[in-house]
Amino acid sequence: MHLVLDTHGPLHAQLTRALKAAILDGQLARGSRLPATRWLASELGLSRNTVLAAYEQLRAEGFVDARVGSGSFVALSQPQRQLRGVEIDDVAPQSAYARRARLYNERMPGGHIPGMRYSFQYGVPFVNPALTTAWAQALSRAARYTDPSYPAAQGLPALREAVCDYLARRRGVRVPASDVLIVAGTQQALALSARVLLDAGDVAAIEEPHYNAIRTALQVHGARLLPVPVDAQGLRCDLLPEREAPKLLCVTPSHQFPTGAVMSLSRRMALLEYARRHRSWIFEDDYDGEFRYDARPLSALRSLDEAGRVIYVGTFSKTLFPALRLGYLVVPPALRGDFLVAKRMADFGTPAIEQAALAAFITDGGFERHLRRSAKALCQRRAALLEGLHACSAGRLDITDSRAGMHLAVWLRGVGHDAGEALIAQAGARGLGLYSIAPYYLQPPDRAGLLMGYAGLSAIEIRQALAVFAACLDELLPVTSA
Template sequence: MFLELDGHGPNYSQLTRALKSAILSGRLAAGARLPPTRVLAEELGLSRITVLTAYEQLRAEGYIIGRVGSGSYVSTSRAEPMPPQPASSPSIAPLTRYAKRARQLTDWSIAARHRDRRLDMQYGRPQVNPTLGAIWGRELAWAATRTKLEYASNQGLPALREQICDYLARHRGVRASPNQVLIVSGTQQAIALAARVLLDEGDEVAIEEPHYFGAWQQFGAHGATLLPIPTDHDGLVCSALPKQAPRLVMVTPSHQFPAGPALSMSRRQELLRYARTRNCWIMEDDYDGELRYDSPPLPALRSLDTDDRVIYVGTFSKVMFGALRLGYMVLPEALCGDFINAKYLCDRGNPAIEQAALAHFMEDGGFERHLRYMSRELNARRRELIAGLQQYAGERVQIADAHAGMHITAWLPDYDHTQVDALIADAHERGLGLYSIAPHYQNPPAVPGLILGYCGLSKAQLHEAMQLFGECLDAVDAAAREAQPRKRHQA
């Protein structure tokens, strides 16, 4: 097996890095058997204990799994290898305006930037419940023997739509009938359908600043004109919405993505009034509204909507897993038919077996148990992260803790963007993946900030990550102190 050690640090870390890189690049495929430790030690001229330690580290981080008596295997539940970069110099010019805009808007490198780091603080990739894979396998097997194999309703299985209505009433304060619910392939498809049903090229969409890439890219590729509207500690600044209403206002009211605040009650009323009086639609992206900690749950904006102006979107990507590709919309009565038509034209509906499995999981209480487990576990990680930040970064960061979701935002008011870029680069070198909030803005924010995802790391790893973060901040401070007298000297 060809493995190149980079010569930095102890042999076991070099070997761990080399194996990780082979796994992440796909050279060692999911499920592949690793060589026995003795064989690899001989091949590389290392001691067996070195190889054992590297395997142990990879096992602890979930890259490999061990099977008693049959060796170690690349885990099948780890993240996929880095997605292939779309050709940077495609061989033909884009054939349509859509293809041209989509090329300009899709930057794959942002999401995957630190995926090979030991401590990756990527946001939005939940991997929390270790038993979910096995549970889901049983649900699928159950559903496969009970689902009719002909085309199912393109609006979504009635059983799943009913479960979703029941769930929304209890968890999000939303009252909906199954006829208003459309099952979609995640939020991304909901946005794509909204673009088709509501917008012609050039029509305006107001979108939060900072924004969610998925919405920006989807509406942008469709040819919409995007109007960034500022947000503050109360969420979207409704008074900044244009006098001439856009066709649609896209919001994340329960947990502004990615900065964190919830839309205050007075702003909610203001936004609903705006939509009513100016005759526009609101799209509520409630991506993690059910995950709230140490504070009362916040009902969805849709629950206050007496004029049927809010298109509500929920997803199972966060509370289950992204690969499921299942989400749902609660549609205003006037739009139901057009959205159902658009879904039919798009893909004839979602796979029935997955929908039946999910409906059963929800009906028999498994989903709620899983949610409770997730909330407990995520809250424990959130607290660990905040404690670590306070211990190692202290006053140097301002923590924007929304008591919700899977990430927090840490603002760095004493630093400039160049320093924060240097911090991120240094952290990357040390094995820590940090993400700036700046790419989510059209114009970089006045104060630099980081989005710290805590769903992919254990409590122990989060503590270690914050210790490393503190060291990286120390290094930035030391560089600034060093530059100071030099600047004075030059002056």
């Protein structure tokens, strides 16, 4: 307990005032036990009689209650003052980075709509009760034997080895553990890439449309953005500039976000050749490449890279849960030292206990067992969503089925942005959370579209939610009989 005596008057009076202040300011909560008199006397360098006198005065004034055999407790009836924080007027951003951060943070689209009974929000994790139990056990075991000192900035060797083995078997990426860097999710991976590869004012290419958190991170860093359109075969490599080529190209080739397109082999090879020719770097975000429902997961772009231009990024936020905040970078050997220094300067390393738990979870097969369960459940939810959307479409919806991931893009045929916002508002009034696709574009399209995530709803809940959606759709776009 932090008590300061004011040096005015007898010591017992000084201690009485200090204890009163602690009670009134909330440092000692109502009902809490006061320290034992012997301990407090020793802590403050006072005699025990001085402490006893102060406690007696507090009891006399009603601040504390004495309980025989238990000690003295703050009186429950004593009103307390609100804690007062230090009030500092808001000041202007102190750096160019802070100015950009404030500006672009204000432009970030809103997230979860509160109060919804059903929500098609993208990014809500798939809940697997078996995972919760298995992860708790893995954490408990890891906590008992993990070295309590600072972890290696690059990541625990056991986790890096487990990631290498997993990537070789599942994603066709064969690299040594020395090329793997453990990070706090995709956002830190991008932040480190920007610090290592870009100066403020450098050009970075992004897909159009794209994941808006990647766009914002690059804007805050000070990069000049070059949006490159995406079609059914992925990034339009033919539209990349020959003059002033971007230093960094951010792509989601295995499952383009948010359209769901898969980059064709010819486009992949063209992109790799472009990066080799212009000495550009490719940031490959493999955010949910594990979840495919018609075939095995596709090999990553990194597996085709012979020139060492691809920085491959994976995350456990989608495959396990976002709260874990663990991901990894596969870094070209030429950049390994720079990335390691950037990581060390950022945070000295990712939490070691979680790393150790995850390494064991992967090695003993728990991770892949979880993936199989997740893929099966997500396939059922996707089927329920597709079935319901087709049932209520009546020619009013264009449904983009990517056969992968945890979301669908759904377009309202012949409907503009304002009408789409009206549908979202109408659904919200009925307890259904719908989300526009427009925030994922630098230049939003003229037609209305929805990004419909299905990981957070069961198949039954999806069918119930679509009944609400169909009713809202009928009110906005009534089906006319021929």
